[in-house]
Amino acid sequence: MKFSCFFKSIIPLILIGLQGFAQAGITASPSKIYYRLPVGGTSTQKVSVINPIGKNLEVGVSLGDWDYDTLGTNNLHDPATLKTSCANWVKVLPGSYFTLLPEEQKELTIELTVPITADKNIPVHTAMLYFTQLNPVDSKSENGASIKVSVRMGIKIYHSFTQADERNVEVINFTDKKKVKLGSNGLLELKIENTGKIWLDGKVMWELLNIQNGEKIKMENVPFLSLPGDKTTLVMELPANLKKGHYSATAIVNYGNKDELKVVELEFET
Known part of the structure; x- marks a missing residue:
């Protein structure tokens, strides 16, 4: 076996829970948000959360950490447990709980502030922003059985210190x-x-x-x-x-x- 390498230079929305029931609860977009800020900098991004069904949805907001395993699969962790975490840098406005009326769309402001103590030796910091449906809704499984479905959506947050x-x-x-x-x-x-x-x-x-x-x-x-x-x-x-x-x-x-x-x-x- 011979192996050679050379270089050429020419100068999901994450759904955690029951897949297949997308219309049973909240949807959120975009699936990823990016910040490029120096130490001490602050910036905001917008996230839209939609209720696609005909009843009120109660939504809770939380944050967590994530990384990839060696196969590129998402690993989820508690907030502020990874050295690459920026979960504590994030603020969600207007707050961590809200209600969506039937077919209502709500725009939230996601503010990220880089602390002056941030480790610049870590080039990228990340977090996961969760929207959790707090009141399960009635739905049907593939075999027609009645079930209760609660959806949690995850939006990935990325931060870099540089524009390059x-x-x-x-x-x-x-x-x-x-x-x-x-x-x-x-x-x-x-x-x-x-x-x-x-x-x-x-x-x-x-x-x-x-x-x-x-x-x-x-x-x-x-x-x-x-x-x-x-x-x-x-x-x-x-x-x-x-x-x-x-x-x-x-x-x-x-x-x-x-x-x-x-x-x-x-x-x-x-």
Whole structure:
């Protein structure tokens, strides 16, 4: 197995609870809000909360922490427990409780103030803003059973000290894994690290080349999200109908605009 890496430079709304019942309670947007402020700075953003149903909804507002695990999945934590937390920097106006009339839309002001004691060695701070439906509503499950549904929506908050987007990704490893389950031809595993100073919203594009006959096989793109310092593992299943042979796999990591790419190659046999 041979692995090589080179660099090319051309100069959800989170629903926590029962999915499938979106119209059973509150909706909120946008799904993410961003602040770029120096130490001591204050700024505000607007968030809209909507009641899409025909009864009053009581809504509670709270804050928490979050981060990503190595697979890029959200981990939720209590507020102000992570060193990257900015939960204590956030104020929600007019307050932490309100009522939405049927089909009413309410606009809230989300104010973030960076304390003078903020650690500038941590380039990105985050928090999660929750809107929780306090009075459950009647709904139906997929099999028609009557249930009570309460919805909690999460909006991610990001803070950076700088206006500049200092993006960078380093490839830690690129390898093939043999058959890991019945009917599998194995998989490709790419490990990357966000070595920049900003959040990333990227994707990996995959391609196989049969070195013996020149056949190219393109596979689905895999999106990824990461924060500075995150190490992320991205996995691509090899096609089930992949013929035995000698292959070259290419993974193109797009971590910013179209010109910010890392390209890695791997040779393997099936």
